[in-house]
Amino acid sequence: MQPSSSNTGFFQQQPIIRNQFHDDVSLQRITKLFLPSSVLDQTSSEISQLADDVLSQQVFDWITDAEHSQPYLRGGGRDAFGKPTNELVVTEGWRRLQDLGFQKGVIAVNYDSDYGPFNRLAQFIRCHLWEGSCANTLCPAAMQDGAARLLQRHLSRKSGLSPIERKVFQNAYDHLTSRDPAKAWTSGQWMTERTGGSDVSQTETVATYDPYPDPSAAPLADVDEKTPLGPWSVSGFKWFSSATDSQMTILLAKTDPSKGVSAFLAPMRRHNPSLVSATGVAGGSELNGITIQRLKHKFGTQSLPTAELELKNMRAWLIGEEGKGIYEISTILTITRVHTTVSSVGYLGRSLGVAKGFAAVREVGVGRGRRLPLSSHPLHMRTLANLTIDYHGLMLLVYYTVFLLGLSEKLPTAANARTETAPPHPLTPPARLVGPLLRALSSLHKSYVAHTAVPLIYTAMQSLGGVGYLLNEESQHINIARLFRDACVSAIWEGTTDVLAGDTIRAIKHPRDGEDVLKGLTWVVETGLDFVGGGDGGKAGWVAGVRRAWGEVKGRLEREAQGELLPDARAVVFRVAEVLLAVLYMVDAAVRPGAEIEEMCRRYLVEKAFAQDAKGVGKKDVAMDQAIVYGAGKVPGQGAAGVKL
Incomplete structure (x- = not known):
């Protein structure tokens, strides 16, 4: 036996983080569920390249620089002679990351592309991939997006602006939607x-x-x-x-x-x-x-x-x-709230990618001298499988809201029908319900997703053991601690969990529009359950369980006054979110069936008490857990877990 030293002995092999556009099983399902094949064919190459670029060492070096060299006021806000100067200094890494976001069109693609109602989906898939590497530059970009949409709305009107106002607004809009870093705002x-x-x-x-x-x-x-x-x-x-x-x-x-x-x-x-x-x-x-x-x-x-x-x-x-400032700013808030939830699932998706990479190279003892990679360890894979199931549920709710946002901005017409070469999503609502649905979901999905994602990211961080708690600036690609720390703000800004839960209740109980909001939510639930059908015994039970749960929460929403609902707003709104997730899960499994998605759906329904875990139903072995986490047939091989020097 030889003692180890600082430079000899065992060294853990570095996890490999793969192109998430191809490696993230949930993101793959989302793109095929919501995007027509024509749009996916046009955008896949560019998005795949972005997914490679965000994992480059250059980008990780810029992240480290942005974290180390934080913004400051030059001279504490005064010059050498004490005069106020007010000069903000930001790091080179921050500027480079911001420029890369401009060049990749993470905002501009919604304004300079012609995918009809699917512009927003094509945009936010990019944001999803960029979030884990952007070092928070997507925060001002989100407000850039909201401001661009607000100005676009005013500029589209033939009257209401003086010539000079139109010139000022148009100038700002052109800058906000530019891909040129020298011009973009x-x-x-x-x-x-x-x-x-x-x-x-x-x-x-x-x-x-x-x-x-x-x-x-x-x-x-x-x-x-x-x-x-x-x-x-x-x-x-x-x-x-x-x-x-x-x-x-x-x-x-x-x-x-x-x-x-x-x-x-x-x-x-x-x-x-x-x-x-x-x-x-x-x-x-x-x-x-x-x-x-x-x-x-x-x-x-x-x-x-x-x-x-x-x-x-x-x-x-x-x-x-x-x-009318509240009305005007609501245009921005709807968009920035969607950006916030996409950032939440973006952080979670990247964290899960790191956890998957670590599990593929880390071995642990399982008794009597035997060692297994974590990717084959039954308990570890069950934890990652459960994490993946929760992640996919959040993804379904977030991207259904993105889908509605795109519809609200560009309802399908004969002019953009050419983009719809695939059948529309089964839960494409009638035009009259798009606005009321978005009014509810913009608050509801942000309240639920941003809050729920934080402990899930912590689970991914925990799966790396002690190294997960480190900031890992020397190995920035596995730095889940940074992602966790930054993700915590998502449940606070653009409205806290409680504020937005209360706002959802107000939308549903609004004396003028509330009836349409509840009709929209009911339409999603009933249409989704009718689409699933539930012909066989097991799925019929699922449908009945979700329908029963919706009847209970809908009954409270109809029966109780706003003041009565407010103390329980978080619990009520979270239950509505869980019903919607259950419906979206079942629709996903029905549109593109398979053993993994059906088992994920079953486990989710059991976890949220929509169904019972009947004995002998479902596959709970490690092979199924591996397929849920890595995808069918993509479980990493059992190679060496480290090197000895």
């Missing part, structure tokens, strides 16, 4: 103040209409000197503002106490001809009436600059009508 979304997070009714930021005497001589925005600054002067304090390095922002402010809040577009910077550079060049840019008070020190998302901002005479443009 991100956007902030400033709502949160000290008076509350999601509750903006007590907003203390004030906007005053104060147009320049000669609009043609108005100062220019620095980001594009062809567009003037707006006629509104905005002052106040924003408590939690991400994307501080963006080129523009959408924010809320009050114009009149009796009108509620209004929405505004403002450039982040403005041109100041009186500034002088260090080399004596006259003219330069400064923040547009913004003072960065301090940067937030957060548990996660540390590479993302998040700040407290004081606004004094920030010049801005009104979006829509005064007092």
Whole structure:
């Protein structure tokens, strides 16, 4: 026997993380379930290349740089002589990752592609793959996406904008949807103040209409000197503002106490001809009436600059009508909430990929000198199989919501029917129910998925043992701890779990629209159960169990007033989510049947008490667990688990 040393003895073989577009069994099923074959054929090559690129060593080095060199205020916010400078510095790695996202079109693809109602699916599959490697650059990108959609909606109208407003909005939209890093913008979304997070009714930021005497001589925005600054002067304090390095922002402010809040577009910077550079060049840019008070020190998302901002005479443009800010910002919120849930399942998918790679190369003792790779260990594979089943359920709910978002923006017409060479998803709702369904699911799916994903990511982290708890910056590709830390915020921003559960109840009990919302949810459940049918004894029991559970929760929603439901909102909304997941699971298994998906569906229904675990039903051996985790016929071989030097 030879003693080990720091450089000799056993060294664990590094896990291999494979191209997730091909290796992630759930993502493969999702793409084939929701995307027509014509769209999949057009996009597969580009998406596959993205899945390779996000796992490159260069990208992992940029992640490490973004984590190590976190954003800061130069000089603590002052120059050498004590004058306020307000200069935010972000890392090179952050900028490079952001540029790569622009180039890969993770936002632009929704605006410069022609896949009809499937644009959003083609986009968010990219985001899913990018999330684990983007070092939080998808946060400002999400707000970029929401701002682009909001401006697109206003620009599509033939009236309502003055010529100068149309020019300003169009200029911003063109930048927000560009793939050119030299031209592309991100956007902030400033709502949160000290008076509350999601509750903006007590907003203390004030906007005053104060147009320049000669609009043609108005100062220019620095980001594009062809567009003037707006006629509104905005002052106040924003408590939690991400994307501080963006080129523009959408924010809320009050114009009149009796009108509620209004929405505004403002450039982040403005041109100041009186500034002088260090080399004596006259003219330069400064923040547009913004003072960065301090940067937030957060548990996660540390590479993302998040700040407290004081606004004094920030010049801005009104979006829509005064007092309609909640309506306007809801367009952005629907999109950013979907981005948040895609990030949750993106983190989870990457974490599961790492866990699968580790299980393939790590051996453990199983008694009497025998050793097994974790990929053949019955307990370990049962844990990963259960994790995979929960992951796939969340994926089904997230991507059904993405599907609805795409339908809401581009309902199928004769013009885009050419993209639909495959039958539509069995749960494609009638046009009249798309809006009400999205109204409910935008809150419901974010409340449920973002909360549920966090402990699942922790399970994947735990599956690596002690090494899973390390930050592993020297082996960034297996750094689940970073993913877990960053994923925790998803259940907080864009509305906490409780806030969005309450919002879902309000949508269902709304005196004007609530009836249609509940009709939409009922349509999904009943149509899905009718599609599944349940001809054989086992599936008939599944259908009956889900229908019974839906009847119970629907009865509460119909019977009880909003105030009665509110204390139990989380439990009620989570049960609705579980019913929807059960229906989506059964539809998935019916559309593309197979032993693995049927067993996953069965186990999910048993876990959530929709069905009983009848003796002798289902396959619970290690081979089935391996097939669920890795895919049928793709269980990794039992090679050497390490090297000895």
